Amino acid sequence: MMEENTVLENPKLRPVEALPVTVENQEMFAIRDPKSESDEWVLISPQWLFILGLFTGHNSIRDIQYLYVKKYGTLISTDIIQDIINQIDEKLLLESPRFQQHLQKSKDDYLALPLRPAIYKNKSYPSEPEELDRHIQSFFTAAKGPGPIKTENRLAPPAGLIAPHIDFHRGGPCFAHAYKILAEAQDIDLFILLGTDHDETKNFYSLSSKSYDTPFGIAERDVDFIQQLCRRVDFDLYEDEFNHRREHSIEFQAVFLKWLYQSRSPFTIVPILCGSFLSLILNDEEPSANDQIMGFIQAIRSCLAEYPKKVCIVAGVDFSHVGVQFGAVQGPTQAELTTIAKEDNELIEKIAQREPDQFFQLLAKNKNHHNICGVSAIYTLLSIVTASEGKLLNYDYWHDGKVGSMVSFSSLVFY
Structure with a gap:
């Protein structure tokens, strides 16, 4: 069952690795949390990378929207930013209740191992x-x-x-x-x-x-x-x-x-x-x-x-x-x-x-x-x-x- 998305007013990205890659002749970035148990790389665009760079825990969604407009000169809706937050959180790349719940379960499971x-x-x-x-x-x-x-x-x-x-x-x-x-x-x-x-x-x-x-x-x-x-x-x-x-x-x-x-x-x-x-x-x-x-x-x-x-x-x-x-x-x-x-x-x-x-x-x-x-x-x-x-x-x-x-x-x- 999919967990409900929590509204994160000031999203904070976990420490991630980001590598430039080329996919179908497009410049992209592959990101992952090197300290998670998953080896999955998430492909994102340069624009997404910029947005994720603003997930410092201090910027609100409105702040991120403003800084995006200042960088690219085009408006990005708050709904799109929220969707990015939700998708990245589902990949356990944000400091969030979802991640903390996952981390606690992982700790409990590990400590139970012989x-x-x-x-x-x-x-x-x-x-x-x-x-x-x-x-x-x-x-x-x-x-x-x-x-x-x-x-x-x-x-x-x-x-x-x-x-x-x-x-x-x-x-x-x-x-x-x-x-x-x-x-x-x-x-x-x-x-x-x-x-x-x-x-x-x-x-x-x-x-x-x-x-x-x-x-x-x-x-x-x-x-x-x-x-x-x-x-x-x-x-x-x-x-x-x-x-x-x-x-x-x-x-x-x-x-x-x-x-x-x-x-x-x-x-x-x-x-x-x-x-x-x-x-x-x-x-x-x-x-x-x-x-x-x-x-x-x-x-x-x-x-x-x-x-x-x-x-x-x-x-x-x-x-x-x-x-x-x-x-x-x-x-x-x-x-x-x-x-x-x-x-x-x-x-x-x-x-x-x-x-x-x-x-x-x-x-x-x-x-x-x-x-x-x-x-x-x-x-x-x-x-x-x-x-x-x-x-x-x-x-x-x-x-x-x-x-x-x-x-x-x-x-x-x-x-």
Whole structure:
């Protein structure tokens, strides 16, 4: 049954992606909410895009009508604007009662699940274990891959890894550089998985109350470790748990780990999403001066100090995000790609030196103008990993000239 449309006097558009497309020789735009569970793109005209840009939550329908006339010189009726509002609201792209009702149901449904499902199977990777196994193995032998895995003499395990969280088909070989280190190392008992939370959060860190399902089986939570961690922080680590449902940055690491350990000793995980540090960057604040961040870091350090078995900390992060898909007017030029790689590698040097504050200060100096999304996970890893050496394994980027967008990513190891 279709829900009745609510009259929204001052419509507010949710954060959406907008990409230019050509449909039957007409310039159009495809929009979607990247944080919804739907991958549906909605096609709109440039005029509609202008109107949606006025859905700020402050403009009334009359205001929108006036601004449209001022822009295009022709009158648009309030009925047409209301119809646009209704259609966009039905697609769950507005902050509205309809969206809030949908969101609450989604939260209730998710919390009732026994496991965090592998929601990106059949989207970002095959769902069948045999096909996925072949898919992952191909990353190691690809032109940009690290080569076949050698398991004759397993080496000492790493203390930490940085791996990408970009889609497998774009960054698979870079993933392989990180996971080859684990494949050739002695078994690890516990993986602290630091994911990048791409959604809004109330706190800087959130735990999952559910183990992660994968095509290769369940990556089980370490309940004892998690309970110890919860007792040592002064905020609710489950307040932002719903963000785990759609977030891929931990799921992709869980898939690789379960693939890697199919015939090895069992392991457990502590899945932690790390919220954005953007507010700190914009306000010229240091993470080291933030009570919640430093309290969490101290809490997890103390838990790790008491853990008797082998631990590896894995941060699932990507680096620069530039171009049309990320809010720019046009895609990067070749010269700009060179500059981005240079700046990325200056940051990577600080990461390899295990200098969390210097890494953050260097990035904050330019207000993170290249939209590096893994800042909080990187900072947290560097603050808790016990290592004397960091090493760059691989740096690469995905660039789509047609879309006009680029994402860079890297793999590093810490011993």
